[in-house]
Amino acid sequence: MDRLTAEARILELRKQIEHHNRLYHTEDRPEITDQEYDNLVRELQGLEDLFPDMVTPDSPTQRVGSAPLAAFEKVVHKTPMLSLGNAFGEEDLRDFDRRVRQAVGNQNVRYVCELKIDGLAISLHYEDGVFVKGATRGDGTTGEDITQNLRTIRSIPLRLTRPVTIEVRGEAFMPRAAFEKLNKEREERGEALFANPRNSAAGSLRQLDPRIAASRQLDTFIYAIGDLQGVDVESHSEGLDLLESLGFKVNKERRTFDNIDDVIDFVNSWVEKRPQLAYDIDGMVIKVDSYGQQQELGFTAKSPRWAVAYKFPAEEAITVLKGIEVSVGRTGTVTPTAILEPVSLAGTTVKRASLHNEDIIREKGLLIGDHVMVKKAGDIIPEIIAVLPERRDGSETPFAMPTHCPECGSELVRLEEEVALRCINPMCPAQIREGIIHFVSRQAMNIEGLGEKVVASLFEKDIIRSVADLYYLHQQRDVLLGLERMGEKSVDNLLTAIETSKENSLERLLFGLGIRLVGAKAARVLAEHFGEMDGIMAANEEDLTVIDEIGPKMASSIVGYFRQPQAQAVIERLKAAGVNMSYKGIRVEAGADLPLSGKTVVLTGTLATMTRQEAEEAIARLGGKVTGSVSKKTDLVIAGEKAGSKLEKAEKLGVSVMDEAGFRELLESQG
Structure with missing residues (x-):
């Protein structure tokens, strides 16, 4: 392809990709399939590889492409990003309304009500319609330059629909589904869990590697104009409409009202409706609509007089602990869960709460029948925060952890230096089911289409009983088609994903097997050292402990795993199915004459x-x-x-x- 033809095609592809990106991430009405979208991106990437001098900062291929930063640069906000005053009840809102009306005299006042997104405040700068800089709020006067991380968020346009120079403010957040997925992956890797979506969003944007931010599925809502050149806008609601027309994602759940009674009714309606959202909110923001009136009202030292943040009531409730159930995870850990008298919390009915382990029950002094205080951690995960012993009537009874596995009946054991009880029966159905879910997860074999529900359904129907069975599902295509929500295309995609996973490098397979104490990093170390599965299976504890980062406990766990006849049988079936058993990364042979050989x-x-x-x-x-x-x-x-x-x-x-x-x-x- 000649240069002129390539340049024209590059411009056309960028225009098409940004159009479809906006439809998908901002307007939620895609016109093409994910595969068709990916094909456009691949074609553009190929052309930019051929003509690298044609790559521009606003190209869709540049969303994730920068190297990690050494540190964040400071950004001074042209207009301070002030915090808002708070309102905690109906009377506070009426006081706000009285102050506003007194300040503007006899003028009519219109209010704009918006959801208060629980995320990280951001500022985005565009010059002639091109995204050039993004920053955190910081202390309101000075923030941090997080441009490269913000580029990875698909709902942030790299080029606007019009070549305006503008600075906008908004909120970056993590949707609930992405948060739950992230925490599940972190739990599988043995990493600390994020407390709530807000913390995870802030943590994702305030780290130095843009690729991490790109993997976190962050989103944005833009809610204000900080600075605008060459365009006249007279009200906040008009400004929000302008932002939408420029390609920004603006929250649809906004309303304008001419009196405070309607504002209060709208605010109260969201106390109950908020759990229906796909993201977290912690209140409502009420703003005077007219920019002229905003200017007249002015600011205090800390906040504007023309806006207020209504904070939802604390999400706590008192209920009764009806019982405690235990469940078994993939490593055999037995986890207790509180069964509660149903109680309304954050607009949802809460019936269960995690108790983590037996020691938590003991520390809290929980008895079956106790009245307990429950809250939603991060408005999502119910937990018991306090026991109310003064409400006891003598009918309460203590709880004792079971001595045998509730799934398979095997005797439970408490391993040395561990808090949790474990089922150590390798054929325990619960462990096998959870182990398969781990095996297909993103960091392990990464088999798309095999979510928890699909795995549970296959296991329930006795179609799969081990991870090896996954690679023989092509022989049961008709059975798969009979499953709920599994049509021709879904089955084809699933079988293709399973087939593709056969080519994964050895470390993914090792991690996917779920060997106790062997995380993703240890799996890579083992794969790199031995090169082949057979070498790892034949290794004794001495062979393993000479490897850096493999300690005695991990070595014992690895040897014990591969000594099990069941594990050996699974490996043989995986081999027979054509699953790769070799390390595909770089291995350095002993004795090789290289600058760092043996160092x-x-x-x-x-x-x-x-x-x-x-x-x-x-x-x-x-x-x-x-x-x-x-x-x-x-x-x-x-x-x-x-x-x-x-x-x-x-x-x-x-x-x-x-x-x-x-x-x-x-x-x-x-x-």
Whole structure:
């Protein structure tokens, strides 16, 4: 393709992609399938690869493309991002209305009511319609430049529908479904869970690697104009309409009212309706609509006089603990759950609450029949926050954890140094079912179309009884077609995803098997060290503990797993089905003559020209092995910007230190 033809096609593709992006992420009315959209992006990427000088910052291919940052730059807001005064009840709203009407005299006042999104306040700057900078609210005067992270959010347009120069304010948030998915993945990796969607959204945008933000499925609502050049707008409601026309995502659940009674009715209606939303809100925002009246009302030192935030009542309730049920997870952990007298909370009926483990029950002093105070953590997860012993009448009874598994009847054990009880029967149906759900998850074999409900249905109907059975489902196509919501296309997509997963590298399979104590990182270390599944299966504890990051407990767990006849049978069936059993990453053979052959390397600080993963892969190509801590066995420390205690320890121990420039030179010397 010649240059002129390519340039014309690139411009057309960008226009089409942004059009469909806006329809899907902003207006919720897609016109094409995901596959058709992906095809357009792939074609554009291919052309930009051929003509890299044609790549522009507003190209859809540039949403995730930057290297991690060393630090966030500071941004001074041209107009301060002030916080709002609060209202906590009907009388507070009436007081607000009285103050407004007294200040503007006999003028009519119109209010705009909007949902108060529970997320992170952001500011977006556009020059001639092109997104150039995005920042956090910070202290209201100075925020942080998070442009690269904000570029990854699909509902933020990179180019507006008109070439205006504008600064807008809004809220970045994580939808509830994305939050639950993220926490589930973190739990599977043994990582700490986020407390609520707001914390997870803020954490996603205030970290230095844009690829992490891109993986978090964040969204936005834009709710105000901070600065606008060349366009006249006379009211807030008119401004919101303008924002929509420019391609921003503006919340549809907004209304205008001419009196405070209607405002109060609207606010109260959302106290009950808020659980129906796909995202969290923690109140309502009421603003005077007229910009002229806003200017007349002015500001206090901290907040505008023309707006107020109504905060919903605290979401707590008192109910009765009717009983405690226990469930079994994929690793055999037995978890108690409180069964509650149904109570209305945050607009939903709560019947259950997590208790985590037996020690929590003991610490809270819970008795069956107790009156308890319940709240929704982050407005989502019900939990018992207090017991009310003063309400006891003597009929309450203590709870004792079961001695045998509720699913398979095997005796439960408490392993050394663990709080939880476990079922250690490898054939326990609950563990097998949960294990299959883990196996198909994103970080493991990543089989799309096999969600929890589909797996549970297949397991219930005895179609699958182990992870290996997944790779023989093509023989039961008719059975799959008989399942609820499984049409021809769904079945075809599922079977294709299963077939594709056969090519995954060994570390994904290892992690997917759910070997106790073996997380994603340990799985990669094992796969890289042994190269083949057979080598791992044949290893003894001594073979394993010589590997950095594999301790005695993990080694014992690995050996114990592969000694089980059931595990061996699963591996053989996976092999027979054609599932890859080899590591597809970079392996360095012992004795290879490379600059870092046999050397133990520690990375510390922030590297400006590569990600941590890229650096680790580069070290592997040079023959080195990366570990997380500095010791006398460390041969080299590669120190980036803001290197801390690891660098200090290396200098104290006399370990060789190389800066990033030296590391780049070493890499370039190897071609």
